[in-house]
Amino acid sequence: MGTKEFQCGGHESALLDCSSASERNTCSPGTAVSLTCSEPDEVRLVGGESRCAGTLEVKHQGEWRPVDGHYSLWTLKAAGVLCRELDCGSAVSVGKREEPSHRFMWGISPACAQSGSALRECAGSGASLYTLNLTCSDSVRLLGGTGLCSGRLEVRSDPSNPSWSSVCEADFDQQDAQVVCRQLGCGAPSVLQGALYGEGEAPMGTKEFQCGGHESALLDCSSASERNTCSPGTAVSLTCKEPDEVRLVGGESRCAGTLELKHQEEWRPVGYYHNTLWTLKTAGVACRDLDCGSAVSVGERKESSKRPGWWISPDCVESGSALRECARAIPSSNFVTLTCSGSSSSQ
Template sequence: MGSEKEIPLDSSRIRLVPWGWSHGPNKGLVEVRPADSWTWGGVCAEHFDLRDADVVCRMLGYIWANDFYDTGKVYGEQGLAYMADLRCDGNESSLFDCSYAGWGIHGCQNGVVVCGTLMNRIRLIGGSGPNEGRVEVRPEDSMTWGTVCHNRFNMDDADVVCRMLGYPNATQVQNDAYFGQGTGPIYMDDLRCDGNETSLFSCSYAGWTIQDCDHGQDAGVVCRMIVSFSDSSRIRLVGGSGPNEGRVEVRPADSYRWGTVCHNGFDLKDAEVVCRILGYPNVYGVRLGAHFGRGTGPIYIEDLQCDGTESSLFNCSHKGWRVHDCDPWHDEDVGVVC
């Protein structure tokens, strides 16, 4: 079927192998194999970043990567790797489409990836950027991708698609296979979302593969690109008993992906800035050791050094986004009480 064209055998050529603390289907040492061999090898961690990790996780059916680690930095192990100097832009559907040094045997530190636990069941294909394309979906128990028929497909449906993919809303619906015809099953027809759903699969529709369409009627969308956020919309408190307390979570200016702040170096001056940016005049306490529960996603900030007078946490000194040596299990997530 056509789905074999969309996901050739690429997904069978990559795996996550349990290693060190990384036990679970969504985390482990990244291993790959050539198309003509069943001998597995690692991927060099040098130059490996979140964009490469995102591609790995999408190949394995997850929406994105939460984190990645260099095995050498964690435990000092060496290993043989097939791929080195990976440079993905993050939008590729396969790691093997990214730029890299070429297949070979490289002696280097291998990389560990932690994928988000939410499985990816929706994607946009054929657009000129990641925010647009033909809408493709797949069943919960299958990696075979298919399309959505444009019958009754409107902006309410498109808004739900875009929000699932991390965009605020849709700007356009493009019907009649505007982004090219798909090649797998036509899974959904007569979608009737009210626009408030968190998942397309919660909307009313005819039923899986119940349709009277052809691929000339594949639906497409254009999602609104994220331009920037005000600082106050980039920080939140989660897990507290009220809105004035909780685990501190932040996000970059160009992303909807939330992450946490490590408690190393975090003190009342940092907490004052957190509370002020959220509109609270005072801080009543700092809570260490994941007091409000462990977060998920990246650990974005460590060693914050605010002087307490800043109007934004993002004006304070710190190591740099995602630069940390904190517990990857989020046991060191910091919280505040405002």
């Protein structure tokens, strides 16, 4: 614990460039300095309709470059890390856009980013034709729920103000909930209740929103005067229906066949990959979404050539996430087939 006392002005490039006083021989126990610096990541979305939509770019090694979207490894669940980094709520859609020619980009591993590492620690350089495009929910978010479509509602009423506020139950109705669910890319609201997902730490001062239900975003609605306080237990929690559209095709009933998912406005079969085993537990989520009971059997169907498909991580689904949160686009020639217990009664 013997060290010099440094006397820096704050502008120096290195600590040893600072002047120093006489060496201190001892320090009291528990007074050794610990330090946390903010991560130097700089990230932005460009070319979209707002600062929370567009092509993802990261500044790394002093250079702004787009993020490579070629392998479509970013699921909605993983992209939530990027939206949080941007302070833009939660992920609504993630996809790729083709460029006219190859250009240098940063390749970023979703698994690395989800592990809590800074984006710059996960970035590698390479050339690609495809950029990663992302749309975040911007001014609304749901926290503490079971997925992207449930949780405690928080709103950022002023785009220039980075702080988020909870919403008082008395200031929020079913029409307001319809707008929020739509903005989040979710289905219709199913549960609207105070403190279902906890109180949270955000301040309870927020505007009373007056939506007609048809608006695209909550901040498009008119609003009344701001309420400064709410009673304990009245912070709005909201559950929207999952917008997953799933179907089974080519089987003997609507509850048997090849599994297809409508995601990002496109129907595709779900790929079967031998390194990611589909169990009856995973398949049971799809059967429940189809209102077809439980899973009886799951298998694969092979085709002669590859075509666009959705890859869905079984681990992601079994963690409680919706199918669409765990999907990414990958071509395949092997596809998941499924039989649910409701097959015989769904002819």
